[in-house]
Amino acid sequence: DAGVIQSPRHEVTEMGQEVTLRCKPISGHDYLFWYRQTMMRGLELLIYFNNNVPIDDSGMPEDRFSAKMPNASFSTLKIQPSEPRDSAVYFCASSWDTYGYTFGSGTRLTVV
Amino acid sequence: AQKITQTQPGMFVQEKEAVTLDCTYDTSDPSYGLFWYKQPSSGEMIFLIYQGSYDQQNATEGRYSLNFQKARKSANLVISASQLGDSAMYFCAMREGVGNKLVFGAGTILRVKS
Numbered sequence: 001d002a003g004v005i006q007s008p009r010h011e012v013t014e015m016g017q018e019v020t021l022r023c024k025p026i027s028g029h030d031y032l033f034w035y036r037q038t039m040m041r042g043l044e045l046l047i048y049f050n051n052n053v054p055i056d057d058s059g060m061p062e063d064r065f066s067a068k069m070p071n072a073s074f075s076t077l078k079i080q081p082s083e084p085r086d087s088a089v090y091f092c093a094s095s096w097d098t099y100g101y102t103f104g105s106g107t108r109l110t111v112v
Numbered sequence: 113a114q115k116i117t118q119t120q121p122g123m124f125v126q127e128k129e130a131v132t133l134d135c136t137y138d139t140s141d142p143s144y145g146l147f148w149y150k151q152p153s154s155g156e157m158i159f160l161i162y163q164g165s166y167d168q169q170n171a172t173e174g175r176y177s178l179n180f181q182k183a184r185k186s187a188n189l190v191i192s193a194s195q196l197g198d199s200a201m202y203f204c205a206m207r208e209g210v211g212n213k214l215v216f217g218a219g220t221i222l223r224v225k226s
Binding site for chain 1: 145147155157159162203212213214215218219
């Protein structure tokens with residue numbers, strides 16, 4: 001199993017540009033989570049899906065952020081327009097039960 | 113209110129000694145799970161150990177054990193025989209009841225000295 005796959009690993013973009021982060025969960029996992037990690041706020045849950053349906057998006061910072069899961073093997077997190085304060089590491093994780101969570105390697109986003 | 117509290121921002125331990133990383137949690141849900149993750153400088157999140165709220169025994173995984181004190185709402189991680197490769201950030205996390213989402217503490221940086 002290749003694990004949770006995130007792309008890109010690093011992204012540098014200019015303020016105002018659209019950024020799309022991608023995630024492929026582990027096959028068979030029916031939960032998918034998007035987390036953001038910053039020095040100031042630690043690891044924050046942004047949104048999570050169950051069977052491709054968004055369950056809780058209360059952590060999404062504002063309307064500039066959106067997430068989709070069009071099928072069981074793919075999810076995107078989009079920021080439009082991006083701002084310097086969005087600079088962070090974004091993790092995707094998946095699980096199939098209440099115990100087995102697996103994280104991707106993360107995407108380090110820098111907005112200049 | 114903080115769901116997960118890790119009071120030690122940083123810890124040092126001598127190689128081959130044991131170290132305890134503290135974690136307290138807050139929940140009114142009788143069904144919950146507690147997790148510890150390791151994040152080395154390379155950045156990945158590595159699962160270490162899990163404790164369910166109904167588990168009677170403290171969880172152990174190799175050199176890792178979880179000191180689960182339910183009445184005190186604490187779930188401390190014990191690393192025995194520390195190795196230089198244990199130097200990393202350690203996060204405690206909790207899953208509450210229905211919903212499956214994990215909430216993380218602020219983390220503890222552990223440095224193992226040779």
